[in-house]
Amino acid sequence: MKTSLQRILCIGGGPAGLYFALLMKRRQPSLEVTVVERNRPFDTFGWGVVLSDQTLGNLRAADPETAQEIGDAFNHWDDIEVFYKGRSVRSGGHGFCGIGRKRLLNVLQARCQQLGVKLVFETDVTDDQALAAQYQADLVIASDGLNSRVRTRYASTFEPDIDNRQCRFVWLGTKKTFDAFTFAFVQTEHGWFQAHAYQFDADTSTFIVETPEHVWKAHGIDQMSQEDGIAFCEKLFAPYLDGHRLISNAGHLRGSAIWIRFPRVICKTWVHWQGIDPHAPPLRGSLPSEAADPAGGDPAPGRTARRVPIVLMGDAAHTAHFSIGSGTKLALEDAIDLATEFERHPDADVATVLQAYEARRSVEVLKIQNAARNSTEWFEHVDRYTGMEIEQFAYSLLTRSQRISHENLRLRDARWLEGYENWLATRAGSAAAKHPTPPMLLPLTVRGLSLKNRIVVSPMAQYKAQDGVVGDWHFVHLGARAAGGAALVMVEMTSPTPEGRITPGCPGLWNDAQQRAFERIVRFAHEQGNGVKIGLQLGHSGPKGSTQLGWEQIDEPLPSGNWPLLSASALPYGEQNQVPRAMTRADMDAMTAAFVDSTRRAAAAGFDWLELHCAHGYLLSAFICPLTNQRTDAYGGSLENRCRYPLEVFQAMRAAWPADRPMSVRISAHDWAPGGNTPDDAVAIARLFKAAGCDVIDVSSGQTTRQAKPVYGRMYQTPFADRVRNEVDILTMAVGAISEADHANSIVAAGRADLCAVARPHLANPAWTLHEAAKLQTRAIDWPAPYLSGRDQLYREIARQQAMKAQEEEEASK
Numbered sequence: 001m002k003t004s005l006q007r008i009l010c011i012g013g014g015p016a017g018l019y020f021a022l023l024m025k026r027r028q029p030s031l032e033v034t035v036v037e038r039n040r041p042f043d044t045f046g047w048g049v050v051l052s053d054q055t056l057g058n059l060r061a062a063d064p065e066t067a068q069e070i071g072d073a074f075n076h077w078d079d080i081e082v083f084y085k086g087r088s089v090r091s092g093g094h095g096f097c098g099i100g101r102k103r104l105l106n107v108l109q110a111r112c113q114q115l116g117v118k119l120v121f122e123t124d125v126t127d128d129q130a131l132a133a134q135y136q137a138d139l140v141i142a143s144d145g146l147n148s149r150v151r152t153r154y155a156s157t158f159e160p161d162i163d164n165r166q167c168r169f170v171w172l173g174t175k176k177t178f179d180a181f182t183f184a185f186v187q188t189e190h191g192w193f194q195a196h197a198y199q200f201d202a203d204t205s206t207f208i209v210e211t212p213e214h215v216w217k218a219h220g221i222d223q224m225s226q227e228d229g230i231a232f233c234e235k236l237f238a239p240y241l242d243g244h245r246l247i248s249n250a251g252h253l254r255g256s257a258i259w260i261r262f263p264r265v266i267c268k269t270w271v272h273w274q275g276i277d278p279h280a281p282p283l284r285g286s287l288p289s290e291a292a293d294p295a296g297g298d299p300a301p302g303r304t305a306r307r308v309p310i311v312l313m314g315d316a317a318h319t320a321h322f323s324i325g326s327g328t329k330l331a332l333e334d335a336i337d338l339a340t341e342f343e344r345h346p347d348a349d350v351a352t353v354l355q356a357y358e359a360r361r362s363v364e365v366l367k368i369q370n371a372a373r374n375s376t377e378w379f380e381h382v383d384r385y386t387g388m389e390i391e392q393f394a395y396s397l398l399t400r401s402q403r404i405s406h407e408n409l410r411l412r413d414a415r416w417l418e419g420y421e422n423w424l425a426t427r428a429g430s431a432a433a434k435h436p437t438p439p440m441l442l443p444l445t446v447r448g449l450s451l452k453n454r455i456v457v458s459p460m461a462q463y464k465a466q467d468g469v470v471g472d473w474h475f476v477h478l479g480a481r482a483a484g485g486a487a488l489v490m491v492e493m494t495s496p497t498p499e500g501r502i503t504p505g506c507p508g509l510w511n512d513a514q515q516r517a518f519e520r521i522v523r524f525a526h527e528q529g530n531g532v533k534i535g536l537q538l539g540h541s542g543p544k545g546s547t548q549l550g551w552e553q554i555d556e557p558l559p560s561g562n563w564p565l566l567s568a569s570a571l572p573y574g575e576q577n578q579v580p581r582a583m584t585r586a587d588m589d590a591m592t593a594a595f596v597d598s599t600r601r602a603a604a605a606g607f608d609w610l611e612l613h614c615a616h617g618y619l620l621s622a623f624i625c626p627l628t629n630q631r632t633d634a635y636g637g638s639l640e641n642r643c644r645y646p647l648e649v650f651q652a653m654r655a656a657w658p659a660d661r662p663m664s665v666r667i668s669a670h671d672w673a674p675g676g677n678t679p680d681d682a683v684a685i686a687r688l689f690k691a692a693g694c695d696v697i698d699v700s701s702g703q704t705t706r707q708a709k710p711v712y713g714r715m716y717q718t719p720f721a722d723r724v725r726n727e728v729d730i731l732t733m734a735v736g737a738i739s740e741a742d743h744a745n746s747i748v749a750a751g752r753a754d755l756c757a758v759a760r761p762h763l764a765n766p767a768w769t770l771h772e773a774a775k776l777q778t779r780a781i782d783w784p785a786p787y788l789s790g791r792d793q794l795y796r797e798i799a800r801q802q803a804m805k806a807q808e809e810e811e812a813s814k
Contacts, residue, residue: 004138004349004350005024005028005031005138005139005342005350006030006031006032006138007031007032007033007034007135007136007137007138007139008021008024008031008032008033008034008137008138008139008140008141009034009036009131009132009135009137009139009140009141010033010034010035010036010140010141010143011036011125011128011131011140011141011142011143011144011150012035012036012037012141012142012143012144012145012148012314012316013035013036013037013039013105013109013119013121013143014105014143014145014314014315014331015104015105015108015314015328015331015332015335016141016143016313016314016315016316016331016332016334016335017035017037017141017143017313017314017335018035018105018108018109018111018112018117019066019108019331019332019335019336020141020143020313020334020335020338020339021033021034021035021112021117021141022063022066022108022111022112022115022117023062023063023335023336023339024339024342025112025115025116025117026063026115027339027342027343029115029116032118032135033116033117033118034117034118034119034120034135034137035112035117035118035119035120036120036123036125036131037119037120037121037122037123038121038122038123038124038125039121039122040121040122041109041119041121047100047101047171047172047173047200047204047206047249048098048099048100048101048173048198048199048200048201048204048205048206049098049099049100049101049104049200049325049327049328050096050097050098050181050198050200050325050328051074051096051097051099051325051328051329051332052095052096052097052325052329053095053096053097054095055329055332055333056070056071056074056097058332058333058336059332059336062336062339062340063111065111066107066108066111069107069110069111070099070104070107071097073099073100073103073104073107073201074097074098074099075097075098075099075199075200075201075202076095076096076097076098077094077096077097077098077179077180077181077198077199078092078093078094078095078096079091079092079094079179079180079181080092080094080180080181080182080183080398081180081181081182081183082183082185082390082393082394082397083182083183083184083185083240084184084185084390084393084394085185085187085390087390088390089390089391089394090180090416091394091398091409091412091413091416091417092412092413092416093411093412093413094181094412095412096181096198096325098198098199098200098201098206099200099201100200100201100204101328103201104328125144125149126149128140128142128149128150128153128274128310129274132274132308132310137308138308138350139308139309139311139350140274140308140309140310140311141310141311141313142310142311142312142313142316143312143313143314143316143331144316145314145315145316146263146265146315146316146319148312148315148316150310150312150316151267151312151316151317154272154274154310157269157272158267158268158269158270158272158312159267159268159269160265160266160267160268161265161266161267161268162263162264162265163263163264163266164261164262164263164264165261165262165263165264165321165376165380166212166213166261166380167210167211167212167213167261167262167376167379167380168210168211168212168213168216168221168259168260168261169208169209169210169211169259169260169261169262169322170208170209170229170230170233170248170258170259170260171206171208171250171258172206172207172208172209172230172233172246172247172248173204173205173206173207173246173247173248173249174197174204174205174207174241174244174245174246174247175203175204175205175244175245175247176197176205176207176240176241176242176244177199177202177203177204177205178197178198178199178205179199181196181197181198182195182196182197182198182240183195183196183197183397184197184237184240185382186236186237187386188215188219188236190214190215190218190219191211191212191214191215191218191383192211192212192215192382192383192386193209193210193211193215193233193236193237194209194210194211194379194382195207195208195209195210195237195240196208196210196322196323197240207237207246208322209233209236209237210379212380213261216259219232221256221259222256222259223256224255224256225254225255226248226250226251226253226254226255226256226257226258229256229258229259230246230248233246234246262319262321262322262376263319264319264321264369264372264373264376265315265316265317265318265319266318266369267312267317267318269358270311270312270313270317270358270362271309271310271311271312271354271355271358272309272310273307273308273309273310274307274308274309274310275306275307275308309350309351309354311338311354311357313331313334313335313338314327314330314331314334315327315331317334317365318330318365318369319369320368320369320371320372321372321373321375321376321379323372323375323376323378323379323400324368324371324372324375324401324403326368326372329368330365330368333364334361334365337357337360337361337364338353338354338357338361341353341354341356341357341360344356367403367713370711370713371401371402371403372401374400374401374402374719375400375401377719378396378397378400379400381723384723384726384727385726385751387726387729388751391420391423392424392749392750392751395409395420395749395750396750396751396752399746399749399750402714402715402718402746405742405743405745405746406438406439406742406745406746406749407742407745408742418436420749421436421437421438421439421749422436424439424442424749425437425442428442428443428444429443429445430442430443435778435779435780437778437780438741438745438773438776438778438780439454439744439745439748439749440453440454440455440741440744440745440748440756440772441453441454441773441778441780441781442454442748444487444731444754444755446662446695446696446731447659447660447661447662447695448660448661449533449608449609449660449661449662450531451487451488451533451755452487452530452531452532453485453486453487453769453781454487454744454748454754454755454756455485455486455487455488455744455755455756455758455768455769456486456487456488456489456490456733456755456756456757456758457481457484457486457488457489457490457757457758457762458490458735458757458758458759458762459490459491459492459493459537459611460492460759460762460763461492461493461502461503461506461550462474462477462492462505463503463505463506463549463550463551464505465505465506465507465508468495468498468501468506468507468508468509468510468511468514469507469508469513469514469517470491470507470514470517470518470521471517474491474507474517474521475520475521475524478491478521478525478534479521479524479525480766480767481762481766482524482525482528482530482532482534483528483530483532483766483767483784483787484762484765484766484767484768484769484770485767485768485769485770485773485781485782485783486532486758486762486768486769487531487532487533488532488533488534488535488608488609488755489525489532489533489534489535490534490535490536490537490609490611490757491507491518491521491534491535491536491537491607492506492507492537493506493537493538493539493541493613493618494506494507494508494509494536494537494538494539494598495507495508495509495510495538495539495540495541496508496509496510496538496540496591496594496595496597496598497510497540497591497594498510498563499545499546499563499564499565499566500539500540500541500542500545500594500619501541501545502541502544502545502547502618503546503547503548503549503550503558504549504558504561505549506541509536509538509598509601509602509605510594510597510598510601514601515601515604515605518536518602518605518607519604519605519606521534522534522605522606522607523606526606528784530782530784531782533608533609534607534608534609535607535608535609535610535611535664536602536605536607536609536610536611537611537612537613537666538595538598538599538602538610538611538612538613538653539612539613539614539618539619539620539666540566540591540595540613540618540619540620541565541618541619542565542566542567542568542580542617542618542619542620542621542622543565543567543571543572543573543577543580543617543619543622543628544573544577544616544617544618545563545565546558546562546563546565546578547577555573555574555577556574556576556577557576557577557578562578564578564580564581565578565579565580565581566580566581566583566587566591566619567580567581567582567583567619567622567628568582568583568619568622568623568628568629568630568631568635568636568642568645569582569622569628569629569630569631569636570582571622571628571630573617573705573706574706582631583645588635588645588648591619591649592648592649592652595612595649595652595653596652596653596655596656599653599656599657600656602657603656603657603658603661607661608661608662609661609662609663609664610653610657610661610662610663610664611663611664611665611666611698612646612649612650612653612663612664612665612666613666614646614650614665614666614667614668615666615667615668615698615700615701615703615704616666616668616700616702616703616704617668617703617704617705620645620646620649621667621668621704622704623635623642623643623644623645623646624639624642624643624646624667624668624677624685625642625668625671625676625677625704625705626642626675626676626677627671627673627675627676627704627705627707628704628705629642639677639681639684639685640688643685643688647688647689647692650663650665650689650692650693650694651692651693654692654693654694662695662696663693663694663695663696664694664695664696664697664698664733665689665694665696665697665698666698666699666700667682667685667686667689667697667698667699667700668682668700668701668702668703668704669682669699669700669701669717669720669721669723669724670682670701670702670710670720671701671702671704671705671708672701672702672708672709672710672711673704673705673707673708673709674707676704676705676708677704679719679720679723682699682720682723682724683723683724683727683728686724686728686730687728690728690729690730694730695730695731696730696731696732696733696754696755697721697724697725697728697730697731697732697733698732698733698735698757699717699720699721699724699732699733699734699735699753700717700735700736701717701720701736712737713737714737714739714743715734715736715737715738715743715747716736716737717734717735717736717737718734718736718738718747718752718753719752721733721734721735721747721752721753722734722750722751722752722753725751725752725753725754726751731754731755732753732754732755733753733754733755733756733757734747734752734753734755734756734757735756735757735759738756738757738758739758739760739761740761740772741772741773741775741776743756744756744758744772769781770783770791771794774791774794774795774798775798777795777798777799777802
C-alpha cells in the first residue's frame with residue numbers, strides 16, 4: 001500500500017485507535033504511527049464485549065494474525081436463552097463470541113508494539129492541535145471515546161446529536177458462567193427489569209441490569225449506595241445467579257453513579273480539517289485546558305499552518321446500544337474500512353480517501369444505528385410485550401432490531417423455528433402440519449370476515465377513472481391482483497364527493513354509475529372461488545385536492561379547471577396550492593352525510609371491508625394534525641378536539657356499515673416534522689378510534705406536510721404498527737417498504753402487526769403473494785386452476801436455483 005501519509009496520530013487507545021494503527025503499520029511499515037492513551041500501559045476497565053461470527057470473519061480478512069490471537073481468547077456460544085414468567089425458551093445457531101475488554105485491548109496493544117506502533121500512555125490530551133504538531137501528524141484519528149474532547153471542540157463541524165435514552169443500566173460481572181447468551185426478565189411492583197448476561201472468559205460473565213428510569217427511581221435505587229444497588233440486583237436475579245455474587249469494577253464511582261443512561265451519538269460528519277502550527281511547543285504530559293484554541297484559529301503571524309484532517313472513529317463518531325453488541329464491532333470495522341480505503345486508493349490524496357470512507361462507512365453505520373434504535377426501544381418498553389406468551393415474546397426479542405428475519409432464524413435453528421410456526425398456526429386455528437404454514441399465510445378473522453392469509457394489496461392510486469367512474473383499467477388491475485394470492489385487495493382512495501377527489505382521474509362513489517362500476521369488480525373477485533376479499537378506502541382529499549395526475553407534477557395544482565377545496569383550516573398544502581376554505585359546521589354535516597351515503601353504496605356494491613382515510617394530509621388528517629389544524633373552536637387545539645370530527649365521520653359510517661363487516665382507519669402515526677404528531681399521539685389516536693368501534697388501525701406515516709423528513713428504510717413504519725398494536729390492544733396493518741415474504745413473516749410472527757399491506761411490489765407483480773410463497777416452497781396457498789402448470793414449473797425452477805446456490809456456498813466455504 002502506497003500513501004502520501006508519513007505520520008499518523010491516534011488520540012485514544014481504545015479498539016478503534018489501536019486497530020487502525022496496527023492495520024496501517026502492517027500495510028505500510030514505513031509509516032510513523034503513534035497512539036496516545038490517558039490510562040497506564042495494559043490497564044483498562046470494563047467487563048466483556050461481544051462480537052459476532054461475521055465480525056470475526058472481517059477481522060480475519062483484515063489481519064489474520066491479530067484475529068487468531070483474539071479468537072484464541074474468545075468464549076464462543078451459539079445459544080440464546082430467554083427467561084420470562086417462570087419459563088424459558090432456548091434457540092441456537094446465533095454464533096457469538098465473548099472476550100474481556102481488558103484482554104482484547106491487551107491483544108491489540110501487544111500487536112501494535114510487535115508491528116512498531118508507538119504507544120504513549122498516561123497522557124491526557126486536552127489540546128489535539130499541540131499534540132498533532134508535536135508528532136508532525138499528517139492524519140489525526142480521534143478515537144477518544146464516548147465523551148470525546150475532540151468531538152466537543154469541533155462540534156460546529158461534526159454537529160453531534162446526543163440522545164440519552166430512557167433506561168438506566170449498570171455494567172456488572174459475576175463468577176456464574178452462562179452456557180448461553182442469557183436474557184432474564186423479572187417483574188416487580190413498579191415495573192420490569194432485565195438482565196443481559198454472557199460468559200467472556202473461563203470463569204467470568206458480564207451481567208448487565210437494565211430498567212426504565214421511572215422504575216429505577218420508584219425502587220429508590222437513585223438514592224442507594226453502590227453496594228446497596230448491587231445487593232438489590234443480586235436479590236432480584238438470584239434465581240439465575242445460583243448463589244454467585246454480582247461484582248462492580250467501578251469503585252471510583254460513588255452511589256448510584258454506576259447506573260447510567262445510554263447516550264446515542266450521531267455525527268453529521270466525521271472529518272474536520274484543522275490548521276496545525278508546526279512550530280507549536282512540544283507536549284509535556286497533560287496540557288492545561290487554556291492551551292487549547294477553542295476557535296481552532298490560524299497560527300501566529302509568520303508561521304505556516306498545515307491542513308491536517310481529524311477523523312472521528314468509534315464511540316467518538318457514533319454509538320449503538322449494547323443490546324445488539326455492536327459498539328466494539330463498529331469501532332473495529334471503522335478501522336478496517338478506513339485502512340481499506342487507503343489501500344483501495346493508493347494514488348489519491350488524503351481528502352479523496354476520507355471522502356470515500358465517510359460516504360461508504362456512514363451508510364453502514366446508519367444501518368446498524370437504525371437497528372440499534374429498534375432494539376433500544378424494545379428494551380425500553382418491555383411492558384409493551386408482556387401480554388405475549390413466552391414463545392412469541394422470545395421471537396419478538398430475537399427479531400427486535402429488524403435485522404434478524406424469519407428465514408435468518410431458520411438458518412440458525414430450523415427445528416426451533418418450525419416448532420414456533422406450529423405454535424402460531426395452532427393459535428390461528430390451523431392444525432399443526434409436517435411442513436408448518438409460513439406466518440404470512442395464516443388465516444385471520446375480523447368480525448364476521450375470514451381472511452385466508454395476512455397479505456393485503458394496498459390501495460394504490462391509478463388516476464384512470466373518468467368522472468369518478470372506474471373502468472376497464474381498474475377491472476383488470478384489481479381483478480389480476482384478486483387472483484394473485486393476497487387475502488384482501490383494497491381499492492384506492494375513493495371520494496364521497498366530486499370535490500373530494502385528489503385528481504380528475506381519481507374514483508368516487510356518489511352516484512349510481514360509480515356504484516355499478518364497482519359492483520362489476522367486486523362480483524368478479526368473489527366469483528374466483530379463491531376466498532379473496534375486496535375492500536374500499538373512502539377519503540376526501542381536503543387541501544391536497546384538485547392536483548395533477550401522479551405521473552405529472554404530483555401534489556401540484558391543475559394548470560386549469562381547479563375546483564374549490566375544504567380543510568380544517570385555511571392553510572394551503574404548498575406554496576402553489578390554492579388556499580382551502582376552513583369548514584363550517586354546515587360543511588361538516590354535509591360532508592358526514594356524503595361519507596354515510598358512500599358507505600351505504602359500498603355495502604350495496606358488495607365490498608367486504610371499508611377503510612376510512614385519516615392520513616397523509618387529506619381532509620380528515622388535516623383535522624388531526626396540529627400543523628394543519630389551527631381552529632379555535634371545539635375541533636381544534638387538543639388532540640381529542642382535533643380528532644373530534646374524524647371520529648364523528650367514522651361513527652356515522654360505522655352505524656351505516658353492516659355490523660358483521662370490518663372497518664379500518666388509516667392514520668399517519670408520525671408527521672416527521674417539528675410540532676407535528678408523534679408516535680405517542682398515534683397511540684392516543686388509535687385508542688379513540690378503537691373506542692368508536694374501529695377493528696383495525698392501518699398504520700402509515702408522514703405526507704401531512706411538505707416539511708416532513710421521514711427516516712426511510714426496510715419496514716420503516718412497522719415499529720409504529722407494533723407500538724399501536726401492543727399498547728392499544730387492537731389489530732394493526734403494517735405498511736411501508738415491506739417487499740418480500742421474509743419481511744411479512746417476521747412482522748406477523750413477532751406480533752408487530754396482524755396484516756401486511758404491500759404496495760409497489762404489487763404494482764410490479766400482481767401475483768406477488770403466489771410468487772413469494774413459491775420462493776418459500778410452501779404449498780399452503782391455492783393457485784387459480786388455469787395457472788397450475790405455471791405454478792409447478794415455477795416451484796421446480798426455484799428449487800433448482802436454490803439447490804445450485806447452496807452448492808456454490810458450500811464449495812466457497814471449503
